[in-house]
Amino acid sequence: KRALAFGGLAASLGWGTVSEMMKRSMNDPTNESNKPALLSDENIERIVSKLCERRGAALKIGQMVSIQDEGLISPEFAKIMTRVRENADFMPDKQFEEQMANNLGPSWREKSKKFDQVPFAAASLGQV
Numbered sequence: 001k002r003a004l005a006f007g008g009l010a011a012s013l014g015w016g017t018v019s020e021m022m023k024r025s026m027n028d029p030t031n032e033s034n035k036p037a038l039l040s041d042e043n044i045e046r047i048v049s050k051l052c053e054r055r056g057a058a059l060k061i062g063q064m065v066s067i068q069d070e071g072l073i074s075p076e077f078a079k080i081m082t083r084v085r086e087n088a089d090f091m092p093d094k095q096f097e098e099q100m101a102n103n104l105g106p107s108w109r110e111k112s113k114k115f116d117q118v119p120f121a122a123a124s125l126g127q128v
Contacts, residue, residue, distance in 0.1 A: 009050045016043040039076045044083075051084045090119050 020040040091099070096117065100108045109115060 005050065009046060012046050013038065013043050016040060016046060035076070039080075044076075044080050047080055048083045048087065052087050093117070 017037045017040070020037040020042070024037065104111065
C-alpha cells in the first residue's frame, strides 16, 4: 500500500512536471523561469499532501530535512519540508481508539474528566 502511494506520487509528479513544462513553453517561450518545473506550485502541493498523510518514516525524514541548514538544501525544498513538519495528519480515529484501549483498557475515557482528541501539538516518543 505504501509503495503504491509513493508510486502514485512519482507518477503525478512526472505528469505535473510535463504539464508545467508545456504550460511554460506556451506562456514563456524564452524559458526565463528560474524555478525547476519539478518544483511547480502544484507539485509542491502534491509532495506536501502525500508526506503529511503517510506519517511514519516518510514523515520523519521530511521533518528531519526541514530543520537542516538552508546551505545544505535548496530553499524550495526547505519550504516544502517545513510545510510537511507543520501540517502532518494525526492518527485516524479508529487507530487512536484501538491504541488507547489496548494500552489503557476499554474504559480509558472514564479515567479522564476531559479528553480532546484533536491534538494541539505533536511529538515523537523520543521527544516525550
